[in-house]
Amino acid sequence: MERIPIAGPWITQLEVDYAAEAAEHGWYERAGEWPQQFENAFADYLGVKHAVSLPSCTSGLHLALAALEIGPGDEVIVPELTWIASAAPVSYVGASPVFADVDEATWCLSAESLETCITPRTKAVIPVDLYGGTPDWEAICAVCQKHGLAIVEDAAEAIGSESGGCKAGSFGDAGTFSFHGSKTFTTGEGGMLVTDRDDLNERVRFLRDHGRPPGDRMFFNTEVAFKYKMPPVAAAIGCAQVKRAEELVARKREIFSWYSEGLSDCGVTLNHEPEGTRNTYWMVTALAPADGPDKAKLMAAFAVEGIDSRPMFHPLSSLPAYADADGSGNCTAYSLSPRGINLPSALCLERTQVDKVCTVFKKALAG
């Protein structure tokens, strides 16, 4: 039986050629060329001042919190509905994550809930552009400004997404991206931290290389820091993907439009795109009706037909990893999550495959 993949990239001869060139020449004094080119092109694409290439988005969140000097005794607010990587770096720096509820329509951090979670210990917020959608950035920025909180935007899933004419990743003090193989834009594994702040850029570059400023030739470390650098071959693939970013986003939007047509008459809710925003639909996600099958049943029905799917993220406070967390006020996240399922969203999908997913989905909903 043909397997319909949940995620996967779109790689052309351009990526192959760039990777081969870096594999042949990306050594000795030329080792830094590809990461540098990738950073420049990425900053241009996003319209930000600085981009720092990294091995992952998780490392970007870690570096951002460390550069903002967040540590033991501090609290950082994270939305309930996201991958654990949005919250884990809070623990890496010794601070405590506090989970806020999400908005019913966007599934992203709710500005109202965010404000109720703020305490004198709160230092920062990590809003997430979930599945390529954006939260109400205007409202979130207003709350953060009022309370003097730093914003680290987790745009791991949202390359090319926009809100009010600005690109995802550019809303906070720093923004972070993932280039994991499942993402719209990939380097295999990889990440980028972007910022308009010169001080954060400088500090992050220092912290990502064992406490050495860029260009240090004396190997004279002034602090114990981290080793978070992107290899040249990955950066070369990124140089090709960034040239094709709009093409990749357009394909994601086309795949979403097929689902939108195919599932228009069966009572499911798909990813939202509020007016004035551009959703890039990293994962097409469907909410079954409240009286419909739960996500585990839907995943089983898809698996029988060779269709890969994923559960919508579990509320972080419901995970054993966060057994001590209190998510009792986060009713929206707890009501959305059991009904949510990610549908195949690989960039190589054909219309006929999406049609098959829609048919199987409707059959499962009908019971």
Ligand SMILES: Cc1ncc(COP(=O)(O)O)c(C=O)c1O
């Ligand atoms: C919302 C979110 N944040 C962070 C990450 C972490 O990205 P990486 O795997 O590149 O560290 C991911 C990756 O899946 C993600 O989806």
